[in-house]
Amino acid sequence: MTETTPTPGAQRCGLIAIVGRPNVGKSTLLNALVGQKVSITSKKAQTTRHRITGVRTVAENQFVFVDTPGFQTRHGNALNRNLNRTVTGALADVDLVLLVVEAGRFGLDDAKVLALCPKDKPVVLVANKLDAVHRRQELLPWLKDMQERHPFTEYVPLSAKKAADVERLFSILAPHLPQQDWFFEEDALTDRSERFLASELIREKLFRLTGDELPYSCTVVIDKWEEEDAPPPSATPAKGKPVLPKPPLRRIAASIVVEREAHKGMVIGEGGERLKRIGSEARQELERLTEARVFLELFVKVRSGWADSEEHLRSYGYE
Numbered sequence: 533m534t535e536t537t538p539t540p541g542a543q544r545c546g547l548i549a550i551v552g553r554p555n556v557g558k559s560t561l562l563n564a565l566v567g568q569k570v571s572i573t574s575k576k577a578q579t580t581r582h583r584i585t586g587v588r589t590v591a592e593n594q595f596v597f598v599d600t601p602g603f604q605t606r607h608g609n610a611l612n613r614n615l616n617r618t619v620t621g622a623l624a625d626v627d628l629v630l631l632v633v634e635a636g637r638f639g640l641d642d643a644k645v646l647a648l649c650p651k652d653k654p655v656v657l658v659a660n661k662l663d664a665v666h667r668r669q670e671l672l673p674w675l676k677d678m679q680e681r682h683p684f685t686e687y688v689p690l691s692a693k694k695a696a697d698v699e700r701l702f703s704i705l706a707p708h709l710p711q712q713d714w715f716f717e718e719d720a721l722t723d724r725s726e727r728f729l730a731s732e733l734i735r736e737k738l739f740r741l742t743g744d745e746l747p748y749s750c751t752v753v754i755d756k757w758e759e760e761d762a763p764p765p766s767a768t769p770a771k772g773k774p775v776l777p778k779p780p781l782r783r784i785a786a787s788i789v790v791e792r793e794a795h796k797g798m799v800i801g802e803g804g805e806r807l808k809r810i811g812s813e814a815r816q817e818l819e820r821l822t823e824a825r826v827f828l829e830l831f832v833k834v835r836s837g838w839a840d841s842e843e844h845l846r847s848y849g850y851e
């Protein structure tokens with residue numbers, strides 16, 4: 533929702549980090565806030581590994597969202613150490629932190645994320661999945677308990693799946709943004725490249741179509757990305773037929789990197805059916821998002837132990 537440019541000096545703009553343990557609904561909230569799919573949502577925990585920025589401008593306020601991965605508490609391997617660094621790094625330079633928890637619940641994992649939140653910045657408690665709370669009055673003692681844990685700037689029970697709740701969140705957050713000029717054009721949505729969107733989309737299809745069988749440590753690497761301009765309209769068009777411009781073409785090759793040979797089979801599926809479906813669904817969505825024709829080739833590679841090696845992480849861009 534963008535409106536007319538306000539008078540200079542009245543603009544507010546700030547960086548907002550969305551943090552929380554895995555599976556509390558951070559990606560769902562971000563997607564609802566920025567109004568376009570920039571991050572993937574999945575029933576599988578820990579599917580958000582990248583720092584993603586979404587931008588939304590409402591009246592004179594520009595909200596710049598930084599989606600951070602859940603604070604990893606269970607596994608100590610290099611991948612997760614890397615994630616924790618991302619969380620701390622993302623929080624160092626923001627203006628506002630949204631701590632997402634599930635309404636009525638606050639466990640050890642949530643407490644660990646709260647401990648990472650900066651003490652000198654406003655932290656808003658977003659109590660998500662309100663629709664799943666059947667006895668609302670039971671939330672009152674819980675909210676009181678939360679007040680005792682941290683002097684949160686605001687307490688916002690909501691459901692990230694309800695548009696009205698999400699719009700209300702903007703008006704709650706706006707007064708906490710610093711008064712400064714916008715960082716982005718009014719209609720900017722994300723600073724992520726199409727390449728990144730492509731790998732995220734493939735990953736989303738991968739997890740959706742493999743269900744719970746596949747460990748979260750699988751990743752997608754874009755090996756080739758070629759863009760061809762739209763060809764000029766073909767010679768003489770048939771009489772009376774309009775010449776429609778052809779959309780540009782993207783030639784993309786990507787590898788799904790799995791940890792074990794057995795996982796490779798899961799991704800490929802019987803007779804290659806599953807891999808075919810992952811590719812075809814990702815291609816269709818990419819074509820819609822980029823308004824280009826997409827030629828997508830998918831490969832599956834086994835990279836044993838990659839999640840444990842800092843060196844591999846660097847080569848896959850998890851810095």
Ligand SMILES: Nc1nc2c(ncn2[C@@H]2O[C@H](COP(=O)(O)OP(=O)(O)OP(=O)(O)O)[C@@H](O)[C@H]2O)c(=O)[nH]1
Pocket residue numbers: 552553554555556557558559560561572573574575576577578579580601602660661662663664690691692693694
């Ligand atoms: N009932 C209900 N479910 C929700 C709501 N918001 C998110 N979910 C569900 O919670 C699950 C996790 O959502 P995500 O948005 O992927 O969670 P996340 O915190 O980004 O997870 P990680 O990527 O693992 O850190 C999904 O199955 C969502 O559909 C909500 O408001 N109500």
